[in-house]
Amino acid sequence: MSTIYKLENIYKTYPFNDHIVHALENIDLEITEGEVVVILGPSGSGKSTLLNLLSGLDNPTKGKIYYYNDKITHYTDLELCEYRKNHLGFIFQSYHLIPNLTIEENILLGKQLSKNPIDVDEVLKAVDLYNQKNKYPYQLSGGQMQRVAIARSLVKNPEVLFCDEPTGALDEKTGKKVLGLLQNINNKYHTTMIIVTHNPSIAGIANTVIKMNSGKIIEIIKNTEIKSAEDLRWA
Protein backbone atom coordinates (compact mmCIF):
# COMPACT_ATOMS: atom_id res chain seq x y z
CA MET A 1 0.00 0.00 0.00
CA SER A 2 1.29 3.44 -0.90
CA THR A 3 1.53 6.42 1.35
CA ILE A 4 -1.18 8.89 0.34
CA TYR A 5 -0.24 11.71 2.74
CA LYS A 6 3.04 12.62 4.32
CA LEU A 7 3.33 15.59 6.69
CA GLU A 8 6.73 16.90 7.72
CA ASN A 9 7.20 19.22 10.67
CA ILE A 10 3.88 21.06 10.26
CA TYR A 11 3.11 24.21 12.23
CA LYS A 12 -0.01 26.36 12.01
CA THR A 13 -0.25 29.61 13.92
CA TYR A 14 -2.88 32.33 13.87
CA PRO A 15 -2.25 35.90 14.94
CA PHE A 16 -5.01 36.75 17.40
CA ASN A 17 -5.22 40.16 19.12
CA ASP A 18 -1.78 40.72 20.62
CA HIS A 19 -0.64 37.09 20.70
CA ILE A 20 -0.20 34.03 18.49
CA VAL A 21 -2.40 30.93 18.66
CA HIS A 22 -0.49 27.71 18.06
CA ALA A 23 -3.18 25.61 16.38
CA LEU A 24 -0.72 22.90 15.27
CA GLU A 25 2.84 22.26 16.39
CA ASN A 26 5.46 19.89 15.06
CA ILE A 27 3.13 17.46 13.28
CA ASP A 28 4.79 14.52 11.50
CA LEU A 29 2.43 11.97 10.02
CA GLU A 30 1.99 9.39 7.29
CA ILE A 31 -1.37 8.11 6.08
CA THR A 32 -1.67 4.98 3.93
CA GLU A 33 -3.98 4.72 0.93
CA GLY A 34 -7.30 3.03 1.71
CA GLU A 35 -7.03 3.51 5.48
CA VAL A 36 -9.78 4.60 7.83
CA VAL A 37 -8.15 7.24 10.04
CA VAL A 38 -9.95 8.63 13.08
CA ILE A 39 -8.63 11.87 14.59
CA LEU A 40 -9.66 12.24 18.24
CA GLY A 41 -9.18 15.11 20.63
CA PRO A 42 -10.89 17.69 22.80
CA SER A 43 -12.33 20.93 21.45
CA GLY A 44 -9.60 23.29 20.27
CA SER A 45 -6.96 20.56 19.95
CA GLY A 46 -6.40 21.25 16.25
CA LYS A 47 -8.45 18.53 14.55
CA SER A 48 -10.28 20.74 12.05
CA THR A 49 -7.09 22.71 11.39
CA LEU A 50 -5.31 19.47 10.47
CA LEU A 51 -8.22 18.46 8.21
CA ASN A 52 -8.16 21.86 6.51
CA LEU A 53 -4.44 21.52 5.77
CA LEU A 54 -4.75 17.99 4.38
CA SER A 55 -7.65 19.02 2.18
CA GLY A 56 -5.91 22.14 0.89
CA LEU A 57 -8.47 24.54 2.38
CA ASP A 58 -5.67 26.25 4.29
CA ASN A 59 -1.87 26.42 4.23
CA PRO A 60 0.49 25.56 7.08
CA THR A 61 2.64 28.33 8.53
CA LYS A 62 5.63 26.00 8.26
CA GLY A 63 6.32 22.47 7.02
CA LYS A 64 5.53 20.29 4.01
CA ILE A 65 2.53 18.19 3.04
CA TYR A 66 2.74 15.59 0.27
CA TYR A 67 -0.22 13.99 -1.52
CA TYR A 68 1.50 10.97 -3.08
CA ASN A 69 4.59 12.58 -4.63
CA ASP A 70 3.07 16.04 -4.99
CA LYS A 71 3.95 18.73 -2.53
CA ILE A 72 0.54 20.34 -2.02
CA THR A 73 2.07 23.03 0.17
CA HIS A 74 3.62 24.38 -3.03
CA TYR A 75 0.41 24.28 -5.07
CA THR A 76 -1.01 27.46 -6.55
CA ASP A 77 -4.63 28.34 -5.71
CA LEU A 78 -5.69 26.86 -9.04
CA GLU A 79 -3.79 23.62 -8.39
CA LEU A 80 -5.36 23.39 -4.92
CA CYS A 81 -8.77 23.86 -6.46
CA GLU A 82 -8.10 21.07 -9.00
CA TYR A 83 -6.78 18.83 -6.23
CA ARG A 84 -9.97 19.27 -4.19
CA LYS A 85 -12.20 18.93 -7.23
CA ASN A 86 -10.57 15.81 -8.67
CA HIS A 87 -9.64 13.80 -5.60
CA LEU A 88 -11.52 14.83 -2.45
CA GLY A 89 -14.96 14.55 -0.91
CA PHE A 90 -16.24 16.35 2.19
CA ILE A 91 -18.85 15.52 4.80
CA PHE A 92 -19.66 17.92 7.62
CA GLN A 93 -21.72 17.82 10.80
CA SER A 94 -24.40 19.96 9.17
CA TYR A 95 -25.38 18.48 5.87
CA HIS A 96 -25.41 21.54 3.58
CA LEU A 97 -28.16 20.20 1.33
CA ILE A 98 -29.93 22.51 -1.13
CA PRO A 99 -33.51 22.74 0.20
CA ASN A 100 -35.33 23.29 -3.10
CA LEU A 101 -33.65 20.39 -4.91
CA THR A 102 -34.77 16.77 -4.55
CA ILE A 103 -32.51 14.13 -3.00
CA GLU A 104 -31.53 12.90 -6.44
CA GLU A 105 -30.81 16.45 -7.67
CA ASN A 106 -28.72 17.19 -4.58
CA ILE A 107 -26.64 14.10 -5.28
CA LEU A 108 -26.33 14.97 -8.97
CA LEU A 109 -24.68 18.25 -7.92
CA GLY A 110 -21.75 16.28 -6.56
CA LYS A 111 -21.33 14.51 -9.88
CA GLN A 112 -21.05 17.58 -12.07
CA LEU A 113 -17.38 18.33 -11.62
CA SER A 114 -16.12 14.76 -11.65
CA LYS A 115 -14.08 13.04 -14.33
CA ASN A 116 -14.87 9.59 -13.05
CA PRO A 117 -18.31 9.62 -11.40
CA ILE A 118 -20.23 6.65 -10.03
CA ASP A 119 -23.75 6.01 -11.31
CA VAL A 120 -26.26 7.99 -9.21
CA ASP A 121 -28.65 5.06 -8.83
CA GLU A 122 -25.80 2.89 -7.53
CA VAL A 123 -24.94 5.54 -4.94
CA LEU A 124 -28.60 6.02 -3.97
CA LYS A 125 -28.81 2.28 -3.35
CA ALA A 126 -25.53 2.24 -1.41
CA VAL A 127 -26.91 4.82 1.04
CA ASP A 128 -30.28 3.06 1.08
CA LEU A 129 -32.24 6.05 -0.23
CA TYR A 130 -33.20 4.85 -3.69
CA ASN A 131 -36.91 4.90 -2.96
CA GLN A 132 -36.67 8.38 -1.40
CA LYS A 133 -34.89 10.04 -4.30
CA ASN A 134 -37.79 12.30 -5.29
CA LYS A 135 -38.29 13.72 -1.79
CA TYR A 136 -36.95 17.10 -0.64
CA PRO A 137 -34.49 17.44 2.27
CA TYR A 138 -37.16 18.72 4.72
CA GLN A 139 -39.00 15.44 4.24
CA LEU A 140 -36.05 13.43 5.61
CA SER A 141 -34.69 12.60 9.08
CA GLY A 142 -31.25 13.84 10.20
CA GLY A 143 -29.64 10.47 9.50
CA GLN A 144 -31.19 10.34 6.04
CA MET A 145 -29.96 13.87 5.29
CA GLN A 146 -26.44 12.88 6.35
CA ARG A 147 -26.70 9.87 4.01
CA VAL A 148 -27.63 12.24 1.16
CA ALA A 149 -24.57 14.37 2.01
CA ILE A 150 -22.43 11.20 1.94
CA ALA A 151 -23.96 10.18 -1.39
CA ARG A 152 -23.31 13.64 -2.82
CA SER A 153 -19.62 13.47 -1.91
CA LEU A 154 -19.36 9.82 -2.97
CA VAL A 155 -20.88 10.11 -6.43
CA LYS A 156 -17.77 11.84 -7.75
CA ASN A 157 -15.76 8.80 -6.66
CA PRO A 158 -13.21 10.66 -4.53
CA GLU A 159 -9.93 9.10 -3.48
CA VAL A 160 -10.21 10.66 -0.03
CA LEU A 161 -13.32 11.40 2.01
CA PHE A 162 -12.86 14.00 4.76
CA CYS A 163 -15.48 13.83 7.49
CA ASP A 164 -15.64 16.48 10.23
CA GLU A 165 -17.93 15.20 13.02
CA PRO A 166 -20.08 13.20 10.58
CA THR A 167 -22.22 11.81 13.41
CA GLY A 168 -22.14 14.91 15.64
CA ALA A 169 -25.79 15.76 14.98
CA LEU A 170 -27.07 12.18 15.11
CA ASP A 171 -28.36 9.84 17.81
CA GLU A 172 -26.51 6.60 18.53
CA LYS A 173 -28.53 4.32 16.28
CA THR A 174 -28.41 6.66 13.30
CA GLY A 175 -24.77 7.54 13.93
CA LYS A 176 -23.81 3.86 13.79
CA LYS A 177 -25.76 3.44 10.58
CA VAL A 178 -23.90 6.33 8.97
CA LEU A 179 -20.53 4.94 10.15
CA GLY A 180 -21.51 1.50 8.85
CA LEU A 181 -22.14 3.12 5.50
CA LEU A 182 -18.71 4.79 5.55
CA GLN A 183 -17.18 1.37 6.34
CA ASN A 184 -19.00 -0.22 3.40
CA ILE A 185 -17.79 2.54 1.11
CA ASN A 186 -14.23 2.08 2.33
CA ASN A 187 -14.47 -1.66 1.62
CA LYS A 188 -16.13 -1.33 -1.75
CA TYR A 189 -14.33 1.66 -3.28
CA HIS A 190 -11.14 1.61 -1.20
CA THR A 191 -11.71 5.30 -0.39
CA THR A 192 -9.29 6.69 2.19
CA MET A 193 -11.41 8.03 5.07
CA ILE A 194 -10.24 10.74 7.43
CA ILE A 195 -12.77 11.18 10.21
CA VAL A 196 -12.57 13.87 12.89
CA THR A 197 -14.60 13.36 16.05
CA HIS A 198 -14.98 14.04 19.76
CA ASN A 199 -16.49 10.61 20.22
CA PRO A 200 -13.84 8.06 21.31
CA SER A 201 -16.16 5.13 20.53
CA ILE A 202 -15.69 5.79 16.82
CA ALA A 203 -12.00 4.87 17.14
CA GLY A 204 -13.10 1.21 16.96
CA ILE A 205 -13.72 1.35 13.21
CA ALA A 206 -10.31 2.91 12.43
CA ASN A 207 -7.15 1.32 11.11
CA THR A 208 -5.27 4.24 12.63
CA VAL A 209 -6.32 6.46 15.53
CA ILE A 210 -4.59 9.82 15.92
CA LYS A 211 -5.00 11.39 19.35
CA MET A 212 -4.47 15.14 19.54
CA ASN A 213 -4.20 17.62 22.37
CA SER A 214 -3.16 21.30 22.35
CA GLY A 215 -2.13 21.27 18.70
CA LYS A 216 0.09 18.20 19.01
CA ILE A 217 -0.26 14.53 18.14
CA ILE A 218 0.04 12.78 21.48
CA GLU A 219 -0.48 9.20 20.32
CA ILE A 220 -0.93 7.17 17.13
CA ILE A 221 -2.62 3.80 17.59
CA LYS A 222 -2.73 1.10 14.91
CA ASN A 223 -5.77 -1.08 15.61
CA THR A 224 -5.19 -4.78 15.13
CA GLU A 225 -8.89 -5.53 15.30
CA ILE A 226 -11.40 -3.39 13.39
CA LYS A 227 -14.92 -3.28 14.83
CA SER A 228 -17.98 -3.10 12.69
CA ALA A 229 -19.94 0.12 13.32
CA GLU A 230 -22.93 -1.69 14.79
CA ASP A 231 -20.73 -3.28 17.49
CA LEU A 232 -19.35 0.04 18.77
CA ARG A 233 -20.10 1.03 22.35
CA TRP A 234 -21.26 4.67 22.05
CA ALA A 235 -19.74 7.23 24.43
Ligand SMILES: Nc1ncnc2c1ncn2[C@@H]1O[C@H](COP(=O)(O)OP(=O)(O)OP(=O)(O)O)[C@@H](O)[C@H]1O
Ligand atom coordinates in the same frame (compact mmCIF):
# COMPACT_ATOMS: atom_id res chain seq x y z
N1 LIG B 1 -8.95 31.71 12.30
C1 LIG B 1 -8.48 31.52 13.54
N2 LIG B 1 -7.94 32.52 14.26
C2 LIG B 1 -7.46 32.33 15.49
N3 LIG B 1 -7.45 31.14 16.11
C3 LIG B 1 -7.96 30.10 15.45
C4 LIG B 1 -8.52 30.21 14.14
N4 LIG B 1 -8.98 28.99 13.76
C5 LIG B 1 -8.71 28.15 14.78
N5 LIG B 1 -8.11 28.80 15.80
C6 LIG B 1 -7.65 28.21 17.07
O1 LIG B 1 -6.84 27.09 16.78
C7 LIG B 1 -7.05 26.04 17.72
C8 LIG B 1 -7.46 24.75 17.01
O2 LIG B 1 -8.74 24.93 16.43
P1 LIG B 1 -9.52 23.74 15.67
O3 LIG B 1 -10.71 24.34 15.03
O4 LIG B 1 -8.57 23.04 14.80
O5 LIG B 1 -9.93 22.80 16.89
P2 LIG B 1 -10.81 21.45 16.87
O6 LIG B 1 -9.97 20.39 17.49
O7 LIG B 1 -11.33 21.21 15.52
O8 LIG B 1 -11.98 21.84 17.89
P3 LIG B 1 -13.54 21.40 17.87
O9 LIG B 1 -13.57 20.01 18.38
O10 LIG B 1 -14.15 22.37 18.83
O11 LIG B 1 -14.07 21.55 16.49
C9 LIG B 1 -8.10 26.57 18.70
O12 LIG B 1 -7.44 27.08 19.83
C10 LIG B 1 -8.80 27.68 17.92
O13 LIG B 1 -9.30 28.67 18.79
Ligand SMILES: [Mg+2]
Ligand atom coordinates in the same frame (compact mmCIF):
# COMPACT_ATOMS: atom_id res chain seq x y z
MG1 LIG C 1 -13.34 21.19 14.72
